[in-house]
Amino acid sequence: MTDDERLPQPATADIDLVTVLHALGDPVRMRLLLSYADGAEHSCAPRDLGLEHLHKSTVSHHMRVLREAGVTTTRVAGRNRFVRLRRTDLDTRFPGLLDALLTSAPAPVPAAAR
């Protein structure tokens, strides 16, 4: 499995707080964040994320916003993309922010978030 490849994303030091907040200031992307809160890798399929009502390309757009803001990282393996939360990087850059966000989560946190 050496065909791993990461989609472009900002370096940890370049993650900007306002940009992150702007990225998370959208209900769809907040739901994505909650889905990713378990720390596991997730595919991009809308049906796995409670986003059946949205078009593929819309979900793709939102995931790009999250990735470019530095919230998530995307690994390419074959025709699948695996998205994961950049928890360590975010905790380094903004200590306590992610915990506070997930604690105050507006929707039910799926399973073992922490």
Next chain:
Amino acid sequence: MTDDERLPQPATADIDLVTVLHALGDPVRMRLLLSYADGAEHSCAPRDLGLEHLHKSTVSHHMRVLREAGVTTTRVAGRNRFVRLRRTDLDTRFPGLLDALLTSAPAPVPAAAR
């Protein structure tokens, strides 16, 4: 000083996380938040906030967004308006969020922020 009057704002329980993040996902409003982080009341004058480059009405607009999101409260006294951070309400609703935001502040925190 009984002519105090509060501009309309959401009740504490109605403050929505996504709405707050959306409000703070703007560089101007983030700067306002940092100005208000001292807990004191502030006037609306752009020159007191490092926003000389913005029109009065633009600043007024941003302050309305913050107030309607539940981030700030505005007291009207005569021809002056005094804006203050709703720190207690925000801490109640989203424990740790404000602390995390102010700790990771992107701009120099003005004096005794904590």
Next chain:
DNA sequence: GGGATTGGTGGATGATTGTCAAACCATCCC
């Protein structure tokens, strides 16, 4: 009362954004 001060309202405008649809691309598999 009359002028100055403080700040908001409403309209206009250009930019950004969320969404969908259709086309496209790479990969896996039969």
Next chain:
DNA sequence: GGGATGGTTTGACAATCATCCACCAATCCC
């Protein structure tokens, strides 16, 4: 090779938004 699968890109469109401008409203002070 040729479908089928998983996802991105591009274009279009409506909605939202940030900004400015001109005008307005209330208050303070002489």
